Amino acid sequence: MRTRGSQCWRGKFQGGGYRFTKPRELILGVLAKSKKHLSAEDIFFSVHKIYSNIGLTTVYRNLELLVDMGTVSKFNFGDGKANYELSESESGAEHHHHLVCQKCQKVIDYADFMDAEKEFLSKIEKGLSKKYKFQIQDHIIHFYGICGQCQSK
Amino acid sequence: MRTRGSQCWRGKFQGGGYRFTKPRELILGVLAKSKKHLSAEDIFFSVHKIYSNIGLTTVYRNLELLVDMGTVSKFNFGDGKANYELSESESGAEHHHHLVCQKCQKVIDYADFMDAEKEFLSKIEKGLSKKYKFQIQDHIIHFYGICGQCQSK
DNA sequence: CTCCTTATTGATAATGATTGTCATTATCAA
DNA sequence: TTGATAATGACAATCATTATCAATAAGGAG
Numbered sequence: 001m002r003t004r005g006s007q008c009w010r011g012k013f014q015g016g017g018y019r020f021t022k023p024r025e026l027i028l029g030v031l032a033k034s035k036k037h038l039s040a041e042d043i044f045f046s047v048h049k050i051y052s053n054i055g056l057t058t059v060y061r062n063l064e065l066l067v068d069m070g071t072v073s074k075f076n077f078g079d080g081k082a083n084y085e086l087s088e089s090e091s092g093a094e095h096h097h098h099l100v101c102q103k104c105q106k107v108i109d110y111a112d113f114m115d116a117e118k119e120f121l122s123k124i125e126k127g128l129s130k131k132y133k134f135q136i137q138d139h140i141i142h143f144y145g146i147c148g149q150c151q152s153k
Numbered sequence: 154m155r156t157r158g159s160q161c162w163r164g165k166f167q168g169g170g171y172r173f174t175k176p177r178e179l180i181l182g183v184l185a186k187s188k189k190h191l192s193a194e195d196i197f198f199s200v201h202k203i204y205s206n207i208g209l210t211t212v213y214r215n216l217e218l219l220v221d222m223g224t225v226s227k228f229n230f231g232d233g234k235a236n237y238e239l240s241e242s243e244s245g246a247e248h249h250h251h252l253v254c255q256k257c258q259k260v261i262d263y264a265d266f267m268d269a270e271k272e273f274l275s276k277i278e279k280g281l282s283k284k285y286k287f288q289i290q291d292h293i294i295h296f297y298g299i300c301g302q303c304q305s306k
Numbered sequence: 307c308t309c310c311t312t313a314t315t316g317a318t319a320a321t322g323a324t325t326g327t328c329a330t331t332a333t334c335a336a
Numbered sequence: 337t338t339g340a341t342a343a344t345g346a347c348a349a350t351c352a353t354t355a356t357c358a359a360t361a362a363g364g365a366g
Contacts, residue, residue, distance in 0.1 A: 018343090021342090057324090078229050080352085081324095108287065110284075112277070113281070117273065125296075132263065134298055140293075143281065143287070145291070208315070213352090233323085313363100318355105318357095319354105324351080329344105333340105334341105334342100
């Protein structure tokens with residue numbers, strides 16, 4: 001279940017006719033360690049510390065590729081920049097969703113009530129994909145509101 | 154329940170110490186007629202047809218205000234631009250969510266299974282807001298996948 | 307109705323995130 | 337080891353959005 005070590009990633013790339021390069025290894029390494037959504041720039045800076053040759057363009061290019069490969073998930077929380085994280089199937093991370101504070105833009109991950117969610121999704125996914133002929137691959141649930149800190153101001 | 158006519162909107166603005174201006178009237182008019190998520194540029198062009206003085210900056214400024222007032226909802230579907238629509242409480246529109254095609258970026262609204270959703274939300278909202286001290290105001294559910302047209306290509 | 311304060315506007319420039327270009331470099335199959 | 341070409345990085349370009357600022361207009365006071 002666990003995908004460990006860069007050799008495993010090598011195969012993913014080569015299987016798709018892609019090459020396994022230093023930037024790709026390091027970008028995935030950063031994502032794997034962080035386990036929380038990072039912006040392209042965050043990733044750029046992290047990689048830059050250990051590989052100062054890296055270009056921001058390369059980070060964007062590879063994130064796009066990784067999203068296409070299904071290895072990485074891309075989110076938009078409404079602050080103008082995209083965030084990326086290893087997709088759950090890759091990271092073994094818990095399935096989770098987000099609470100987005102509309103004052104300070106903070107994002108809280110939560111992974112509670114997944115039993116209730118599973119029950120809910122099982123009820124509707126089939127119906128939706130039939131009615132709209134839409135092949136569902138993924139879903140997100142975002143709650144918007146005010147976080148504790150912002151409430152007490 | 155129905156909020157009809159621009160005089161009703163006038164009050165909303167004036168109540169908040171804002172003025173009721175032509176651009177604001179027209180922007181709301183476009184949103185009210187369209188009933189589907191429009192980008193700032195979409196709105197700009199629509200208003201421009203009947204009021205060619207309008208500036209794109211003004212559209213952005215007023216959309217921001219309207220979002221703050223809770224009159225308009227802002228979405229990010231991941232295509233780089235934000236989309237706006239009258240919030241449900243204003244438009245009387247059905248509560249709905251979105252199916253986002255990852256190939257062609259098309260967005261399908263759906264309003265099915267709302268009973269199941271209500272049941273699900275009632276189970277988890279209270280728990281979430283307690284556990285994370287997060288005051289929930291709104292939520293979105295997006296399903297990502299491939300739409301019918303793109304499947305048959 | 308007129309005046310006056312000031313919220314609002316629109317043109318413009320500026321920003322910030324992301325994408326395109328292209329010559330150079332490096333991967334990996336043969 | 338070598339060669340075809342995928343991938344890179346520097347740079348310029350684009351796209352959405354935001355800041356600036358002088359000119360305009362909404363609406364309350366008189």
